[in-house]
Amino acid sequence: MSSGGFKSLHVWQMAIQLAKRSYEYAATLPKEEQFGLAPQIRRASVSIPANIAEGYGRESSGSYSHFLKMARGSLNELETHFILAEELGYPPVGTEMFQAVAALGTKLRNLISRVQESAVHEGLAEYRTADE
Template identity: 55%
Template structure:
């Protein structure tokens, strides 16, 4: 088992989720139950699955939950791009968040290789 609070990837994912909640406040209210809800769920799913995997009894289970977290990171990245494509938010505002998302994807892949 890994102590989740010590994992850099988990800390980075927590920061990403916080960024998404701040970003969501700038999105149109009519998207509250659409993309806003979806990006929030995805962003929370990433650190949550990392934490769940860290609390499991085997490296195999941990890798499985890291894989789920990675899927959520790719899903979130896609939704952020869609926000830009739909002109719901400026690219300059979303680009740094997408960059963190991609960084987490890379960290996740590397971390899985070490397990």
């Protein structure tokens, strides 16, 4: 893990920026969505960096991978809320926001792969040590 902690992770920084922009977008929704879609957008968006950070603090690659997958699930949820908002005729989310979602999804997928690969190597090392 890096010496700067989870805050030094580019994927976490991207997630924080997306959450900030999601909060800004949620504020543009009509008043009738104040207790509907707007809080769903806020909750899903904040869950992404929170799960990245929580997973980073776990002791094993397996746990880290699990929380990264939860972050990816929240990202999919957020994208679904954005699509629904546009389908309902609310202010457009915009191409830039959807591109940010896609870019973060790619970063998460790549990080999950690297962490899972690391977990395999950790498991092999433990097996070899215990077997010898």
